[in-house]
Amino acid sequence: MSLFLASVPAAAVAQSGATRSAEDYVCALTDDCETTADTPAEAAPTTGVKPRTSATRGFSLSRPGAKPTAKAAAPAPSRSTASSPARTAGKPQPVKTASANRPKPATTKAVARRVDLRLSFELGSAELTAQAREEAKVFAQALQMPSLQSKRFVIEGHTDAQGSRASNLDLSQRRARAVADFLSSLGVSRDRFEVRGYGPDRPLPGRSAASQDNRRVEAVLVS
Incomplete structure (x- = not known):
């Protein structure tokens, strides 16, 4: 049993004031999302309360660059057969097979899964706050x-662009x-x-580098 699990029971974590649960992180990083309910599913018919699914839990997962995959059109059926080739002007026409009509599968680039840990630090330092x-x-x-x-x-550290780039790079590395x-x-x-500090070089989408x-x-x- 790990030090953490031995010294910090789940009940204690639930009462700690943390804004998310361990299951939230698992769900966001792996899609292993269990269904939880304020009211048991078998009680729904009598109470009218539907089970609440924790697929998102109000938890934002950042997947930069992810795009929905286009739906491939169904292949058109071929009316030609090998036994009865179509003829035009006395010349046999090439037979179209199902494989020739099959659309190529769409490819998508793998995108790393990441979560903002929502951690705060003492001003200008790498010391974690109590929260x-x-x-x-x-x-x-x-x-x-x-x-x-x-x-x-x-573990990536990021800062805004206030102050010098060199000091921000150092601070982001120390915080990570x-x-x-x-x-x-x-x-x-x-x-x-693995620890990396990017300073102000990777601002959030839609935010200026100076944004807090x-x-x-x-x-x-990563694996």
Whole structure:
């Protein structure tokens, strides 16, 4: 049993003030989303309350660049057969087979799954706030669950563009490292994390580099 699971029971996590559950992270990173209900499904006919599905849980999953796959049209049936080739002006016509009419499958580029851990830090430092530590404990619990316990992640630090780029790069690197170290202190193997600091170089879509919304630490599933 890991240090985290031994020292921080799930009930304690639920009462910690964290804004999300371990199941939220599992759902967002793996699509392994269980159905939960405020009222049991068998009670729905009498209460009129439908079970609540936790497929999103109000939880935003960032998949930059993801596009819906176009639906391929059904292949047109061929009226020609090998035994009775169609003839025009006395010349046999080539027979069209089903494979010739089959559309090529659409291809999509794989996109890394990532979550914003929503962690805050003391001003100008890499020290996690008390609230951030509670949030990180829940993420650590998620990392010990069967769907994620063998997965590896890149912990990315990001800042806004206020101040010099050099200082922001250093701060983002230190913050990402602080998160990885804290997760490791809770029993998650440090070998499962790679740390990168991008400073202000990767602002959120639709945000200017100077926006404070860019101050974040993200976990990116890599394998």
